[in-house]
Amino acid sequence: METVKQDNPNQGANAPEQTFTQAQVNAIVAERLSRDRARYADYETLKEKAAAYDAAEEASKSELQKAQDAAAKAQAELDALKRANAVRAMREQAAKDAGLSTDMIEFLTGSDAEACAAQAKKLAERIKPTGFPNVKDAGETRTPGVTKADILAISNERERLKAIREHIDLFEE
DSSP, X not given: OOXXXXXXXXXXXXXXXXXXXXXXXXXXXXXXXXXXXXXXXTHHHHHHHHHHHHHHHHHHHHHHHHHHHHHHHHHHHHHHHHHHHHHHHHHHHHXXXXXXXXXXXXXXXXXXXXXXXXXXXXXXHHHSOOOOOOBOTTXXXXXXXXXXXXXXXXXXXXXXHHHXXXXXXXXXX
C-alpha cells in the first residue's frame, strides 16, 4: 500500500499529513478524468458539425464562384459587342463623311477615327471616276465634245433619247 501526501494550503502547519491508498488515488484520478471527458463529451459531434459546415460553405462558395465567373464572362461579351458596335459606327461615319456607299465599309480597317477617316478618303480618291470615255458594247468610244445642250438640241425624239442613254453621265448630278 502506497501513501501519497497531499499538501493542503488551507491546513495549518500543525495539521497532520493525509495519506491515500493507491485505490483512492486511482479513484480521484478517474473522477477528474471523467469530469474532463464530460466537459468535452460533445467534442466529436462539434467537430463533425464544423466539418459539415466547412463543406457546405465550400460548396456554396463554389456556386458563388460559378455565378461570378458566368457574370464576368457575360460582361466580357457585352464589352466586346459594345466595342465592335462603336468601331462599326465609327467606320460608317468615316465612310459617310468621305462620300462612300455603305457597302464600302468592309474595306475600312482602322481602329480609331483618324485611321478610318484617312482610309475612307484614300478609298474615295481611288474609286473616283477618272474621266475615261464611256465605251459601248461594241467597243466604240463616244464622240468627244458632245454636251448636254447638243443632245437636247436634237429635234428627233428617238435620236435625242438614244443620245441621252448613250451619254447618261451628262444628265446625272
